[in-house]
Amino acid sequence: MAAFVCSGLSVTYGGREALSDINFELPAGAFLAVVGENGSGKSTLIKALLGLIKPSSGSIRLGGGLKKRDIGYLPQQREARNDFPATVYEIVISGRLAHIGLRPFYDRRDHREAEKNLRLAGIWELRTRAFRELSGGQQQRTLLARALCASGGLLLLDEPATGLDAEAAESMYALLREINANEKATVIMVTHDLARVPSLASHILELSGGQKYFGESAGWPSPGAGSGANA
Numbered sequence: 001m002a003a004f005v006c007s008g009l010s011v012t013y014g015g016r017e018a019l020s021d022i023n024f025e026l027p028a029g030a031f032l033a034v035v036g037e038n039g040s041g042k043s044t045l046i047k048a049l050l051g052l053i054k055p056s057s058g059s060i061r062l063g064g065g066l067k068k069r070d071i072g073y074l075p076q077q078r079e080a081r082n083d084f085p086a087t088v089y090e091i092v093i094s095g096r097l098a099h100i101g102l103r104p105f106y107d108r109r110d111h112r113e114a115e116k117n118l119r120l121a122g123i124w125e126l127r128t129r130a131f132r133e134l135s136g137g138q139q140q141r142t143l144l145a146r147a148l149c150a151s152g153g154l155l156l157l158d159e160p161a162t163g164l165d166a167e168a169a170e171s172m173y174a175l176l177r178e179i180n181a182n183e184k185a186t187v188i189m190v191t192h193d194l195a196r197v198p199s200l201a202s203h204i205l206e207l208s209g210g211q212k213y214f215g216e217s218a219g220w221p222s223p224g225a226g227s228g229a230n231a
């Protein structure tokens with residue numbers, strides 16, 4: 001079963017093409033790393049998958065009865081968020097907002113999901129702390145737990161280890177592997193960390209405006225060796 005099917009996807013901004021003719025079918029339960037140089041279209045692809053921008057041509061289909069609201073999204077963090085007055089718990093449970101519909105309060109299931117994902121992300125002990133007091137790694141785990149609360153089995157992560165030191169980045173990757181394997185979540189992660197990609201991801205999509213490679217990570221030519229085109 002496919003989680004995402006992208007067919008002939010192109011996106012333009014003001015007449016300039018940022019993504020051209022992207023085609024891939026990602027199996028449910030896969031861990032996809034989206035790689036490519038700055039400006040190659042990685043964030044544009046994520047926004048298109050989320051439905052935040054409209055393709056100029058082509059289509060994106062979600063499989064397995066999943067809907068856009070089942071996507072948990074961790075946006076790229078460009079700077080530390082030190083002005084956020086909410087607690088860790090409040091931020092994590094806010095991931096449930098897409099699921100509560102017209103109900104004006106969180107119910108027992110929302111609180112259960114928040115607790116489960118706080119524990120999964122290893123931040124249960126931090127739940128009453130103010131988000132702005134946390135380290136970068138703890139803030140990322142909080143935002144990941146919020147994305148998990150929003151997710152019905154699909155996670156989109158835009159550079160989740162950016163700004164973290166080597167140890168915090170490794171522990172974030174280990175957590176993502178665990179979520180992919182144990183929680184049966186399909187993960188799509190934009191990353192510049194090419195050295196970690198082959199051991200982390202099951203599939204790789206390499207972009208350069210167009211599609212340089214899509215396939216299993218075992219078949220991906222290492223960037224040092226010069227990537228042979230394989231669309």
Ligand SMILES: Nc1ncnc2c1ncn2[C@@H]1O[C@H](COP(=O)(O)OP(=O)(O)OP(=O)(O)O)[C@@H](O)[C@H]1O
Pocket residue numbers: 013014018036037038039040041042043044045
């Ligand atoms: N809102 C926008 N309006 C106009 N052009 C845009 C917009 N967003 C992105 N672009 C352009 O589209 C191209 C792809 O950008 P995108 O942000 O998707 O690249 P990226 O691979 O995520 O880059 P990075 O690794 O630097 O984050 C770039 O040329 C960029 O300048």
